[in-house]
Amino acid sequence: MEPVTTHRGRAVALRRSNVDTDQIIPAVYLKRVTRTGFEDGLFAAWRTDPDFVLNRPESAGATVLVAGPDFGTGSSREHAVWALRDYGFRAVVSPRFGDIFRGNAGKGGLVAAQVEVSDVERIWDAVDADPATEVTVDLVSRTVSWGGQQAPFDIDDYTRWRLMEGLDDVDLTLRHSDLVAEFESDRPGWMPTTA
């Protein structure tokens, strides 16, 4: 995974709450066995509406999605993160994320920046007033900034560190294989196996 420290780009104001992962990418797009190429599934149902915010010409090329509370709730599908990334988004800003989505974002190089509701509304207003507004999501200072304004965001230390270093979790864990083996040797014999 390539390291991420700061990202700057134009933003899309998605003025909706409870954007569940079924909306981010409907289940029919999950039948593929690849890890890329999901951009066509992103918000597929909503994109059939010509007025949907992503269909507006000024949204083309935007890389920061600014959404209402409870973004990414529901299904665990990591395809939601892949679809956002494949479409071109590098960061999502919301007052609250679904837990699994937030975890998946950290694995997929997508910054999930949690900010106050009032900050989301300020960014929405700025972007709607001037679609050329650029938003910077800075992992180093944990801030979102736009048009001369700035707000802090929450992200857990470990996810931030991994994003900034571009680290592979599996590699990190395999360094502790001896501890895993030690743990396994103490498990009760009556615990079930599937074999």
Add this chain to the structure above:
Amino acid sequence: MATTLAQKVWDSHVVRRAPGEPDLLYIDLHLVHEVTSPQAFDGLRVAGRTVRRPDLTLATEDHNVPTLDIDKPIADLVSRTQVDALRHNCTEFGVPLYSLGDAEQGIVHVVGPQLGLTQPGMTVVCGDSHTSTHGAFGALAFGIGTSEVEHVLATQTLPKEPFRTMAVTVEGELATGVTAKDVILAVIAQIGTGGGQGYVIEYRGSAIEAMSMEARMTVCNMSIEAGARAGMVAPDETTFAYLHGKPRAPHGADWDDAVAAWRRLRSDDDATFDHEVVLDAAAITPYVTWGTNPAQGAPLSGSVPDPSSFVLDSDRAAAERALDYMGLKAGTPLREIAVDTVFLGSCTNGRIEDLRAAAEVIQGRRVADGVRMLVVPGSARVRLAAEGEGLDVIFKEAGAEWRNAGCSMCLGMNPDQLAPGERSASTSNRNFEGRQGKGGRTHLVSPLVAAATAVVGRLASPADLTEV
């Protein structure tokens, strides 16, 4: 120090703890299905890794599979490719798999418990958010993404951020006709879809203690719909009785050792929770959803709410949007909402007790004209058991369709879908826009309400039916 059930299970699975890093947890059971695993197996292949513990891993085919003509090749080529990928991956990496047509095939969260694989005090993960189901046994069970699936396959562990604890206490006795589904829908309406975020919920109180294991699974299943990481119920005699004699449960002297260990799995009397919610069981009535997220629900006796009645701007906007999508007018009594389809099934309500409850309501009655009712057992075993009891005959005589096991219309990845604009009463777990088919409209209900709705053609409870 006094600790909660969730903390006890967590602490007993910590492989490595280091300052500034999440705990590395050992995973006792990893369940796998075709949709969220192919990219994970690919990742192993690319890195030249193996599955560390195939003997703690179990795969089943459920999300994509058809519920008709299961003896023929899957007609949808993309679905077939994905199922074939799972079969190939399981063979290559040595993971046991229950394929379509196998007597043990079924929805992953139905299969684990019925085999006795899900046991108290275990950590259980699956690339599926409804893994919370397994918490009914006092296991710590949570849904994970595909990168985490790969991590568990390779290492049998997961680094996890600490959680907060919430107690949801349901005291008292449920009225006749009120089920576990109504309880959890009422809980979610109270907490909200994000209220459980970061929490592991422990369900407790006399109403939970009185529930069967299958009812507890229904409650824990929908914990994710409140945003929670997991839901749990402390194991008790009901749990032990359910597990006793199951194929993968401990036997003989092992059984006694296991039960002795399981009895210690409860929150200490003086343990404190970060958040507590209390519900009065007697006040809960049959509950249905009117909107497009599971928190947008109300008692069946109520009406579609007026969006202007919501205090928060975001709730009001969400309600307006939901009513528009659902094609509903504020103030309409919920009992006047007519449906096209009734879906009985899913990991929430596709178990034998659910089918029995619905069959009892529908026996001797007919599915209303113009309504189609799909009955999809949660597993092949549930289907066989139901057929052994003659439930299939009751459903078919009423005019319902009797199908093979799978996730089916819960998420419409297979041909079982709503057409645009069609409306369902569904015993599944999500009423999201398009969840059951593009443009489909979903009302979440209990199996009892589903059966009564099928007969009346409008949202109804068994109390609305005339005697037969």
